[in-house]
Amino acid sequence: MKKKDPLTIVHLVLMAALVLFNGFAVFMYFSGNGLYGVSKLEMLLRGFFSIFTIIALIIGILYVLNAYGKKAANYYKAFLLVQAFETLLLFFFLVFNEQSVLSILLLIATAGKFLVLLVLALWKDLGKKKTVILFLVLVGLEVAASVLLFFYHPSPSLIPYKIIGVISRLVMLGAVGLAIRGKYKDKESRGTK
8 A cells, every 4th residue: 555645544534534524414414303393304315425424534534444456446436436326315405304505505506416426427538637627626616515404494493404414515525626636647657548
């Protein structure tokens, strides 16, 4: 295994910590402890979203530990597809929930995020420039969706869990960035583009 640079080590530690925090959130959602003003259905859905976040984080950790090489390509694809699937679930949750200007803006950002994740995961080879552009679009959509999600269903008891969710998504976004950087660094070291 190649020696990891300090940024990668910090990112691995953050992802591992977020696996634990999201595990705690899953327990709280499924037990319903201290979550006032939130329906049972919403708590269950949030619990499932957190489970998918945990799965994506674990796959991201495995990808980083496998040094981004060609053999880790399946981890990269799975990492993006799990996030895309979670995003699709959120999209359907929003479609079947109450409609407001906030939820419509959130639907647009979520649909965009889903499409970008799908293209990054399934497109054979976009090339470095297009991949970086798509990543920057993903960053913009993720930040917009995170801000909108924070204000969606403003129950005070959900605030700590929303903060964990936003941090998890931003750290996973960082992991996507590291994965893209590592992917093209590895290709350059092998003399391919």
